[in-house]
Amino acid sequence: MIVVENVSKSFGGKKLFEDVNTSFGPGKRFGLTGPNGAGKSTFMKILIGDLDPDSGRVLRPKRLGILRQDHSLFDHMRVIDVVIAGNPRLWQAMQRKEELLLKSEHNDDEGMELGELECVVAEEDGYAAESDAAVLLDGLGIVQSSHERPLSELKGGFKLRVLLAQALFGRPQALLLDEPTNHLDLESIEWLEDFLLSYDGVLVVISHDRHFLNSVCTHISDIDYETIIQYTGNYDDMVRAKAQVRGQVESGNAKKMEKIKQLQDFIQRFAAGTRSTQAASRKKELDRLRPDEIKRSNIQRPFIKFEFDKPGGRDVLEVHKLACGHNGERLFGGLHLSVSRGDKVAIIGRNGVGKTTLIETLLGTTPPIAGNIKWGHEVDTGYFPQEHEGVIPPGHKIFDWMFEQKPIAGKEGVRSVLGRMLFSGEDGDKPTATLSGGERVRALLSRLMLLRHNTLLLDEPTNHMDLEAISSLRDGIQSFPGTCIFVTHDRDLIETVANKIVAVEEGKIDVYPGGWSEYRRAKQKA
Ligand SMILES: Nc1ncnc2c1ncn2[C@@H]1O[C@H](COP(=O)(O)OP(=O)(O)OP(=O)(O)O)[C@@H](O)[C@H]1O
Numbered sequence: 068m069i070v071v072e073n074v075s076k077s078f079g080g081k082k083l084f085e086d087v088n089t090s091f092g093p094g095k096r097f098g099l100t101g102p103n104g105a106g107k108s109t110f111m112k113i114l115i116g117d118l119d120p121d122s123g124r125v126l127r128p129k130r131l132g133i134l135r136q137d138h139s140l141f142d143h144m145r146v147i148d149v150v151i152a153g154n155p156r157l158w159q160a161m162q163r164k165e166e167l168l169l170k171s172e173h174n175d176d177e178g179m180e181l182g183e184l185e186c187v188v189a190e191e192d193g194y195a196a197e198s199d200a201a202v203l204l205d206g207l208g209i210v211q212s213s214h215e216r217p218l219s220e221l222k223g224g225f226k227l228r229v230l231l232a233q234a235l236f237g238r239p240q241a242l243l244l245d246e247p248t249n250h251l252d253l254e255s256i257e258w259l260e261d262f263l264l265s266y267d268g269v270l271v272v273i274s275h276d277r278h279f280l281n282s283v284c285t286h287i288s289d290i291d292y293e294t295i296i297q298y299t300g301n302y303d304d305m306v307r308a309k310a311q312v313r314g315q316v317e318s319g320n321a322k323k324m325e326k327i328k329q330l331q332d333f334i335q336r337f338a339a340g341t342r343s344t345q346a347a348s349r350k351k352e353l354d355r356l357r358p359d360e361i362k363r364s365n366i367q368r369p370f371i372k373f374e375f376d377k378p379g380g381r382d383v384l385e386v387h388k389l390a391c392g393h394n395g396e397r398l399f400g401g402l403h404l405s406v407s408r409g410d411k412v413a414i415i416g417r418n419g420v421g422k423t424t425l426i427e428t429l430l431g432t433t434p435p436i437a438g439n440i441k442w443g444h445e446v447d448t449g450y451f452p453q454e455h456e457g458v459i460p461p462g463h464k465i466f467d468w469m470f471e472q473k474p475i476a477g478k479e480g481v482r483s484v485l486g487r488m489l490f491s492g493e494d495g496d497k498p499t500a501t502l503s504g505g506e507r508v509r510a511l512l513s514r515l516m517l518l519r520h521n522t523l524l525l526d527e528p529t530n531h532m533d534l535e536a537i538s539s540l541r542d543g544i545q546s547f548p549g550t551c552i553f554v555t556h557d558r559d560l561i562e563t564v565a566n567k568i569v570a571v572e573e574g575k576i577d578v579y580p581g582g583w584s585e586y587r588r589a590k591q592k593a
């Protein structure tokens with residue numbers, strides 16, 4: 068059981084939540100929801116103990132399994148060690164023991180310490196750690212040959228799986244997962260759903276994936292109106308209940324406002340005349356009638372709109388017999404693709420098939436194994452990478468960072484783009500280091516909007532985004548007069564936006580110039 072007592076947290080002048088009292092019991096599955104920047108990750112850091120609240124306290128079990136939103140923390144470590152580090156007590160003891168054993172001699176204190184460390188390692192099942200970790204990794208589809216490699220060499224969905232294995236290592240009593248479905252393909256999300264459904268500890272999971280929340284959660288803790296409210300049921304149930312409560316308060320207020328108006332009219336007409344006593348008593352009634360304060364909801368929609376200055380030629384990209392891979396190892400070959408101005412091309416496929424490699428090859432940052440790539444006349448590409456931790460350097464205000472990208476756009480130009488992306492006024496002063504996951508995505512998209520490219524390459528842009536932002540992105544790509552090539556696992560985005568589909572499968576790649584309907588027909592036939 069995790070118990071939260073009187074917890075409050077603000078940053079600067081902004082209150083995220085105040086006086087939260089709630090608990091998370093075992094056997095139930097809690098979704099922690101709220102729009103980008105609501106404070107979900109902050110609250111989870113408080114639950115974990117990574118961050119202190121301004122006031123209040125949290126009682127938590129000893130063994131926590133944690134997946135943080137920041138995936139770069141363990142980059143330098145070997146994959147297998149990343150998993151073992153999921154049990155910090157064991158991992159620290161193993162590290163210290165190794166350090167001591169490197170010395171040729173030990174004094175008394177060190178000898179004692181070694182004995183104690185030995186006990187910890189034994190208590191925590193340290194001798195089985197490597198094999199336990201390997202079993203988890205195998206189960207998650209991480210092949211043996213990757214176990215010794217540094218985590219940084221694994222990308223997207225595979226890196227996430229290793230971090231999930233870390234969270235699951237050592238049989239935690241509580242699992243706290245911050246956006247576990249980002250980067251995962253549909254099959255892996257289903258696997259995760261099944262796993263979580265059978266987990267019997269305390270589960271708190273942050274996600275913007277409605278489908279995932281609906282299939283996993285028995286309860287929702289929603290951050291809004293500067294507090295956290297717990298609802299029974301899944302995500303859709305919460306949305307309904309929330310709308311109903313708000314509707315009741317609003318209609319109650321409407322009735323009160325009408326009454327107030329009547330009383331005010333009466334008082335105004337009769338305050339000085341023969342009915343002044345009645346007017347005075349109405350005045351008292353009026354003073355008692357205060358509408359319930361409705362705090363503004365934190366749900367907001369950004370306005371994503373891409374435009375360009377020069378359209379570029381009609382033929383945007385011509386790809387002939389392209390084979391892609393790394394270090395001579397081929398992922399797929401034989402790609403023929405023509406992209407015309409205005410095309411919206413979705414690149415789809417499971418984790419690890421080579422979608423990012425294809426984008427990087429098109430951009431020229433990864434050399435092709437074979438074949439030709441020809442970009443058309445005056446094509447100007449803007450790129451949104453899949454891994455964007457570290458892309459926006461820390462130590463700036465977001466406004467200044469944006470302004471540096473294109474001073475010629477002028478302060479007003481920058482302000483207007485930032486405003487549309489929900490960084491208006493003071494939010495432009497936000498330090499780049501403290502942006503939430505979704506805020507960082509909004510900032511990177513703001514940059515693309517400001518730079519006005521005629522061709523966009525977006526690698527899984529919906530990761531970290533809340534539902535409002537995703538639908539705004541969908542509208543933004545759809546109405547973009549330029550060309551967009553995007554990688555995504557988001558079915559809705561593929562179906563509604565793409566007029567061409569590039570489907571990457573193990574070793575082969577197919578193009579469906581008719582978009583989703585053609586792709587589906589072909590799959591049904593197969
Ligand atoms: N150390 C900090 N100093 C100042 N502001 C911060 C700090 N950490 C977070 N914030 C701000 O607090 C707010 C909440 O951030 P948090 O990361 O908890 O959001 P979130 O709900 O997890 O959002 P997302 O869905 O985008 O991941 C954001 O506006 C963020 O900019």
Ligand SMILES: [Mg+2]
Nearest residue numbers: 108136503504
């Ligand atoms: Mg977050």
